[in-house]
Amino acid sequence: MKRLRILFIIVVGIFLYSIALSSFVRNLYLAPDTNAQWGIAGDAVKFMANLPSQVKQAFEAPGFYVGNSTAKDGLTLVSQVSDTVDYPNLLVSYKTKPFGQEFELLEVPSGASIRKWAPDNAELFERAFNEADPRKPPKGSDLHFMHALMLKDSSLIMNSQITSLLTRIGKDNSIMWISNDRNYHHTSELGPDGTVWVCSRPFQATQLPFLPDTEEARSAFMDDALTRIDPDTGEILFEKSVSQILIENGYGGLIVQKGQIISDPIHLNDIQPAYSTTEYWNRGDLLVSCRNISTVFLYRPSEDKILWIQQGPWQNQHDADFVDGQSISIFGNDILREESTIDPKITTKNLFFPPSGGTNEIYLYNFENDSVTTPYSKLMEAEGINTTTSGRSEILANGDIFVEDTNNGRIIIGDSARSKMEYVKRIDDEHISSLFWSRMIKN
Numbered sequence: 001m002k003r004l005r006i007l008f009i010i011v012v013g014i015f016l017y018s019i020a021l022s023s024f025v026r027n028l029y030l031a032p033d034t035n036a037q038w039g040i041a042g043d044a045v046k047f048m049a050n051l052p053s054q055v056k057q058a059f060e061a062p063g064f065y066v067g068n069s070t071a072k073d074g075l076t077l078v079s080q081v082s083d084t085v086d087y088p089n090l091l092v093s094y095k096t097k098p099f100g101q102e103f104e105l106l107e108v109p110s111g112a113s114i115r116k117w118a119p120d121n122a123e124l125f126e127r128a129f130n131e132a133d134p135r136k137p138p139k140g141s142d143l144h145f146m147h148a149l150m151l152k153d154s155s156l157i158m159n160s161q162i163t164s165l166l167t168r169i170g171k172d173n174s175i176m177w178i179s180n181d182r183n184y185h186h187t188s189e190l191g192p193d194g195t196v197w198v199c200s201r202p203f204q205a206t207q208l209p210f211l212p213d214t215e216e217a218r219s220a221f222m223d224d225a226l227t228r229i230d231p232d233t234g235e236i237l238f239e240k241s242v243s244q245i246l247i248e249n250g251y252g253g254l255i256v257q258k259g260q261i262i263s264d265p266i267h268l269n270d271i272q273p274a275y276s277t278t279e280y281w282n283r284g285d286l287l288v289s290c291r292n293i294s295t296v297f298l299y300r301p302s303e304d305k306i307l308w309i310q311q312g313p314w315q316n317q318h319d320a321d322f323v324d325g326q327s328i329s330i331f332g333n334d335i336l337r338e339e340s341t342i343d344p345k346i347t348t349k350n351l352f353f354p355p356s357g358g359t360n361e362i363y364l365y366n367f368e369n370d371s372v373t374t375p376y377s378k379l380m381e382a383e384g385i386n387t388t389t390s391g392r393s394e395i396l397a398n399g400d401i402f403v404e405d406t407n408n409g410r411i412i413i414g415d416s417a418r419s420k421m422e423y424v425k426r427i428d429d430e431h432i433s434s435l436f437w438s439r440m441i442k443n
Contacts, residue, residue, distance in 0.1 A: 179234040
């Protein structure tokens with residue numbers, strides 16, 4: 001009997017110890033400043049907690065590896081292409097090894113390489129590292145660079161998506177300037193005045209009516225902003241919080257839908273400047289995509305005014321583009337999100353396709369008759385284009401469409417029903433590279 005009591009005490013002790021240790025580790029990860037609260041002990045516990053995952057990662061393929069043993073390397077013709085069509089060039093970005101991201105400009109449809117860039121990943125990370133960034137990755141992290149914008153001198157402007165880096169590198173890979181004063185993410189687009197629009201997020205949010213007035217809350221809230229920069233220096237020329245734009249124009253309810261708020265309510269992922277004036281927009285107006293509210297709106301910076309706004313039918317979309325004088329296109333990922341990370345009930349996946357879905361969609365919205373059509377449905381279904389995150393598309397001058405199926409590491413160029421070209425970057429016999437937001441560039 002005495003032995004049973006001792007065994008019971010030991011079991012209970014281990015159970016309570018496990019609970020206490022789990023609570024301690026959880027508090028460590030949720031603490032806004034681990035070093036200040038826990039010191040060396042906190043660092044030691046974090047190291048031990050991360051050790052199993054680090055060992056696992058050492059034996060796994062890098063995250064940019066995509067399983068594919070059949071696709072041909074490079075740009076491949078799938079069906080007949082007319083000799084009379086003048087396709088834009090294709091700027092792609094891929095990785096074949098850690099810290100080995102490259103950019104390549106390809107001629108379409110031949111696939112001939114015109115130019116390559118290979119920025120120094122490690123140096124850029126080191127120079128851009130900012131201790132003030134509350135979401136900074138640990139030093140020595142392998143970055144991925146997003147949506148490079150090629151300027152007339154063949155230099156590239158790009159961000160690193162997961163840290164505070166916006167940079168311009170020369171055609172010889174030299175670093176022309178670096179900005180690291182906030183998070184820069186997603187797209188970079190050249191405006192008609194020669195300045196560049198980028199998505200940004202300050203390390204601390206501006207004070208908003210629904211946000212607690214604490215440093216912890218402002219650091220946790222992802223306050224996306226429309227930001228215009230000087231491409232020669234990286235200097236910010238204009239900046240406006242998307243939350244403030246929505247609130248001031250009477251659409252603040254989109255941020256706190258159903259009385260709920262999350263740390264990333266907007267998720268700005270595209271800013272597209274208008275190059276011409278039409279009946280529906282002016283030169284310099286901006287087409288803005290906000291993924292987490294499935295909303296696209298047309299904004300006039302000179303008047304601080306939303307001209308048009310629509311939520312859906314696209315869901316968790318990317319890449320909104322002007323098509324002609326009366327239409328825009330939207331790449332609809334058409335996925336759903338499970339927001340509860342503490343106790344998910346619907347699915348353990350944060351992003352997932354509904355049972356009725358399974359592929360992405362290209363939506364065409366017409367301002368003249370307020371209609372939405374999906375002219376490329378057959379192509380999207382036939383090719384099984386189903387990237388859950390990211391995704392790019394552009395309707396070309398001849399009516400063909402360029403689509404980047406980002407998560408699946410491929411680009412499709414085709415018409416409304418069939419593929420004409422496919423691009424992948426092969427790493428080895430079993431894997432191709434994920435892609436990092438390619439773009440078509442007018443010749």
